Amino acid sequence: QAERRSAEMRRVSSRLAATVDTALDAVVVAGSDGRIIDFNAAAEGIFGFTRAEAVGADMGDMIVPRHHVAAHRAGMERIAAGGPKHVVDAGRIQLTALRKSREEFPVELSIAENRGPDGTIYIAYIRDISARLAAERALTTARDEALAAEKAKTNFMAVVSHEMRTPLNGVMASLEIAAREPADARQARFLGIAQASAEQLLQHVNGVLDISKIEAGKLVLSDEDLDLSRLVAGICDTMRPVAAERGNTLHLRQLAPLPMLRGDAFRIRQVLDNFLSNAIKFTSDGSVTVELEPQEETDHRLVAEIRVTDTGIGISDADQSRVFDDFVMLDPSYGREAGGTGLGLAIARRLTEAMGGTIGVESEAGEGSCFWVRLPLEKRAADAPRSEPAPPVEAAPAETVASGLDVLVVEDNATNRIVLEELLRTLGHRVTLAVDGSEGVRRARAHRHDVILMDISMPVLDGIAATRLIRELGKSRNSRIIAVTAHTLPAELDRFRAAGMDDCLTKPISSAQLAAVLAAVPVGSAPTPAAAAEPPVTDAMRLADLRAAIGEDGLSRALERFGADGPAKIDALLALAGAAPMDRDAALALCHDLAGAAGTLGAARLHARMAGAEAALRDADLPGFAGQLNGLADLWQDTAAALSSVAGAGQTAPHARQ
Numbered sequence: 001q002a003e004r005r006s007a008e009m010r011r012v013s014s015r016l017a018a019t020v021d022t023a024l025d026a027v028v029v030a031g032s033d034g035r036i037i038d039f040n041a042a043a044e045g046i047f048g049f050t051r052a053e054a055v056g057a058d059m060g061d062m063i064v065p066r067h068h069v070a071a072h073r074a075g076m077e078r079i080a081a082g083g084p085k086h087v088v089d090a091g092r093i094q095l096t097a098l099r100k101s102r103e104e105f106p107v108e109l110s111i112a113e114n115r116g117p118d119g120t121i122y123i124a125y126i127r128d129i130s131a132r133l134a135a136e137r138a139l140t141t142a143r144d145e146a147l148a149a150e151k152a153k154t155n156f157m158a159v160v161s162h163e164m165r166t167p168l169n170g171v172m173a174s175l176e177i178a179a180r181e182p183a184d185a186r187q188a189r190f191l192g193i194a195q196a197s198a199e200q201l202l203q204h205v206n207g208v209l210d211i212s213k214i215e216a217g218k219l220v221l222s223d224e225d226l227d228l229s230r231l232v233a234g235i236c237d238t239m240r241p242v243a244a245e246r247g248n249t250l251h252l253r254q255l256a257p258l259p260m261l262r263g264d265a266f267r268i269r270q271v272l273d274n275f276l277s278n279a280i281k282f283t284s285d286g287s288v289t290v291e292l293e294p295q296e297e298t299d300h301r302l303v304a305e306i307r308v309t310d311t312g313i314g315i316s317d318a319d320q321s322r323v324f325d326d327f328v329m330l331d332p333s334y335g336r337e338a339g340g341t342g343l344g345l346a347i348a349r350r351l352t353e354a355m356g357g358t359i360g361v362e363s364e365a366g367e368g369s370c371f372w373v374r375l376p377l378e379k380r381a382a383d384a385p386r387s388e389p390a391p392p393v394e395a396a397p398a399e400t401v402a403s404g405l406d407v408l409v410v411e412d413n414a415t416n417r418i419v420l421e422e423l424l425r426t427l428g429h430r431v432t433l434a435v436d437g438s439e440g441v442r443r444a445r446a447h448r449h450d451v452i453l454m455d456i457s458m459p460v461l462d463g464i465a466a467t468r469l470i471r472e473l474g475k476s477r478n479s480r481i482i483a484v485t486a487h488t489l490p491a492e493l494d495r496f497r498a499a500g501m502d503d504c505l506t507k508p509i510s511s512a513q514l515a516a517v518l519a520a521v522p523v524g525s526a527p528t529p530a531a532a533a534e535p536p537v538t539d540a541m542r543l544a545d546l547r548a549a550i551g552e553d554g555l556s557r558a559l560e561r562f563g564a565d566g567p568a569k570i571d572a573l574l575a576l577a578g579a580a581p582m583d584r585d586a587a588l589a590l591c592h593d594l595a596g597a598a599g600t601l602g603a604a605r606l607h608a609r610m611a612g613a614e615a616a617l618r619d620a621d622l623p624g625f626a627g628q629l630n631g632l633a634d635l636w637q638d639t640a641a642a643l644s645s646v647a648g649a650g651q652t653a654p655h656a657r658q
Contacts, residue, residue, distance in 0.1 A: 026126040030059050032119060034076045046128045048100030065098045088113050088122065097126065105130045164205050168507070170415035172198045176511060177422050221264045221354060225380055228304055229258050231265055232272065232292050239276045247285035248310075250276075255293040260380040261302065267351045268375065271359075274344040275308040275371045283312030283368070300379055309370040315363040323361060324349040348373070405429045405450040405521055408476070410440030410466065411484065412458040416507075420453060420484075423511050427518065437461030445474025446611065451521050452476060454501065456485040464499040471500040480521055484509065537635075538642045539602040559643050562601055569594055570636055577629055587625075588617055603639050 020027050026043035030036050039054035047054075047063055054062060064072045075087065087093060088111050097107045109126045175195045183191065236252045243250040272290075279288045288310045295303040315323060324345045352359040356376050363369035407429045411417045417433050424431045432449065434440035438461040444452060452470065456463040463483060471477055483496045483504040496504055503517055547555045573590045576583055595610035597603075609628055616624035 023125075026124075026128075028054075028059070028063070028124045028126060030122050030124070032076070032080055032122070034059050034073070036062070037121060043126070046099075046126065047097070063098050065096055065104050068095070087111050094129070106133055164201075167415065168198065168202060168205065170413070170419050172202070173419040173423060173509060173511075174415075177419070177426070180426075221267060223262055223378075224265060226261045226263045226265050226268075226377065228261055228263075228268070228377070229254055229292065231269065232290060232306065235269060235272050235276065236290055239273075239280065242277075243280045243288055246280060246283065248280055248283050249287045250280075251287065251289045253289065253291045255291060258292070258294055258304065259302070261304070261377040262380050263375065263377045264355065267355065271348045271351055271373055272306060272308070274348045275306075275373075278344065278371070279308050279310035279312065279369070283310045286311035286368075295374060301376060302379055303374055303376050305372060305374045307370055307372040309368065311368040314365040314367050314369055315361065316365045320361055320363060324359065405518060406432070406448070407518075408432045408434060408440065408443055408447075408449040408452045410434045410437060410452065410458070410463065411455040412436050413455070416455070416484075420509070420514075423509070423514055426511065427515055429518070437463060437466030441466050441469045441474075443615070444470045444476035444479070446615065448475040449479050451518060452479055452481045453484050453505070454481055456483055456496070464495065467496075467499045467501055482517060535604040535608050537603070537605045537638050539604040543602040558601060562597055562603075563640060563643065566594070566597075566636065566640075570632060574629065574632065577626065584617060588614060591617065598639075601643070603643065606635055606639050609635060 020038070020040045023040060023042055026046045027038070027040040028036060028043055029038035036054050036057055036059055039049070039051045041051075043054070044050055049062065060069050060072045060076075079088070090111070092108050092110050094106065094108050096104050098104055106129050107126050108129050109124050112123045112125075114121050114123065172195070175191060175198060179188075179191050179195065232254075233252060236250055240250045276288065276290070288308065291305075291307040291309070293305050293307075295305050297303070349359050352373050352375070357374050359371075359373045361369060361371050407424050409417060409420050409424070409431060411420060411433075412435055417435070421431045421433060432443060432447070434443050437454075437458050440452070440454065441461065443449075454463040454467055458466075461469075463485070467481055470479075470481065480503070481501045483501045485496075485504065485507060503520075505513060505517055543555070550558070569590055573587060573594070576587045576590070591610050591614035595607050595614060598607035598610060609632065613625055613628035616622075616628060
């Protein structure tokens with residue numbers, strides 16, 4: 001029996017040894033003194049020590065990193081004294097170990113305890129997790145790079161789309177202006193083609209901007225009263241003529257009545273417009289049916305399903321799973337009949353998900369398609385006040401459009417300046433142009449304008465900073481300031497208003513939009529230059545400051561020089577103004593010189609008149625320039641008398657002029 005028990009023990013020991021030796025993880029056995037008792041083959045491979053080198057060695061000296069040795073020895077002493085065993089039987093622990101090469105590496109270990117006749121031993125199962133952590137880091141890096149690339153793509157699309165709107169504004173507005181001019185049939189035909197192409201391009205640009213907004217998390221949904229039945233019927237009425245052009249009939253079926261709801265009518269329209277446009281585009285001489293049906297309904301909520309079914313070309317099973325992806329066109333060949341960017345359904349999917357709904361398609365190639373959307377919508381409370389939708393922006397009737405306004409256009413793009421000037425003059429307004437925000441501030445402070453059309457992205461000084469400066473002081477600080485921009489995100493519009501802007505026009509701008517915005521401005525709210533109160537002949541405070549700075553003698557000499565030079569310069573300016581052609585540069589130089597000298601010496605009225613003449617001449621406003629020079633001789637006499645009395649009779653009297 002003893003021999004049989006001994007043989008059985010040998011077999012068990014052999015199996016146990018074989019199990020330990022063939023384990024993929026390192027198995028290190030140590031006594032309570034911390035010395036290694038056993039060291040399997042996997043431990044040799046992981047740590048680099050042979051079993052002969054390891055057995056009998058102190059574990060702390062061999063495989064524990066130096067910065068962990070103190071904690072390791074303290075733990076062994078605590079266990080030997082009967083203290084708590086924090087790591088024994090504590091499950092998997094992640095820390096670092098040390099190879100023979102003195103390389104520190106990450107490990108995952110589990111420690112078990114066994115008590116026997118020879119004392120307590122500790123068995124550590126150790127796994128090298130260097131490769132796993134490296135893979136996790138690589139995966140994390142790849143994810144971060146992918147997210148960064150996606151963000152860069154989104155930002156790129158947003159920037160490019162925004163920048164496209166600026167030249168597109170010039171194209172569309174120029175085409176609109178050109179279309180008003182007399183043209184023969186051939187010219188009118190090509191103008192119509194150009195306008196239609198520009199509008200299609202604008203749709204594509206807007207689509208990319210929508211994607212960018214949604215990806216950036218900047219899409220803001222409105223919550224307004226919604227008559228879904230009426231909304232869907234209106235969209236169908238709009239699309240029937242388009243369907244008829246391709247020989248299609250468009251039907252609407254409402255399968256059950258719907259209560260008043262709340263939601264974002266604009267975004268729902270956008271989704272349904274896309275469904276209908278695609279259905280009509282891919283169907284010829286067939287039918288398109290729109291079905292509206294309530295699904296799940298509670299006391300406060302309703303799921304509305306809208307289905308658009310067509311008898312068109314259909315979609316194969318393989319393509320149905322990707323039609324809602326970005327930039328997917330199922331027929332990318334050169335001979336494809338339907339155009340587009342492949343963004344319409346991608347935008348519809350994102351909008352639907354943003355509204356908490358689901359979207360899908362059922363189709364069979366050659367048999368037609370059914371696109372559907374299910375939207376969870378709140379029911380409008382019976383006693384809740386009904387919100388009225390904002391009226392669409394339309395051109396005001398001709399007799400009510402504000403005319404004769406004094407408009408300052410601050411725009412760095414030359415094309416946009418020309419277009420806006422032409423549109424405004426066509427509407428009967430006076431126009432002053434500024435090429436950047438800095439010039440816009442100067443002109444706004446010097447003259448009271450009824451309206452300031454302010455671009456946002458400009459060099460030198462952007463539109464927001466310029467608006468803040470205009471609101472601080474100057475003659476136009478209370479004028480109406482309207483942003484003219486391609487920035488349309490709600491947060492950006494809030495920034496414009498916070499800076500002091502009253503309204504916003506989104507590029508590209510049509511004359512109808514411009515007329516509608518300007519119709520809200522009271523006619524004649526700015527005084528004409530002739531009616532505006534002129535400054536005093538002399539600025540007493542300025543003269544007092546000058547006397548304190550340069551003394552009585554210095555002031556007398558300065559006034560004497562001004563009195564001696566002034567008549568000749570004014571004579572030369574009046575002669576230039578009467579010449580044909582006029583030397584504009586010489587006249588500008590004289591106006592600038594006289595304005596500067598008058599301003600320095602406190603001749604306030606003469607300074608204002610010369611500054612106004614200079615501004616009018618720079619703007620090629622020759623009638624305005626002539627108006628500023630009217631009565632200049634009399635003004636010089638008044639200025640001479642006033643300055644003469646400052647320094648004493650006879651000391652600074654300028655030459656009298658007839």
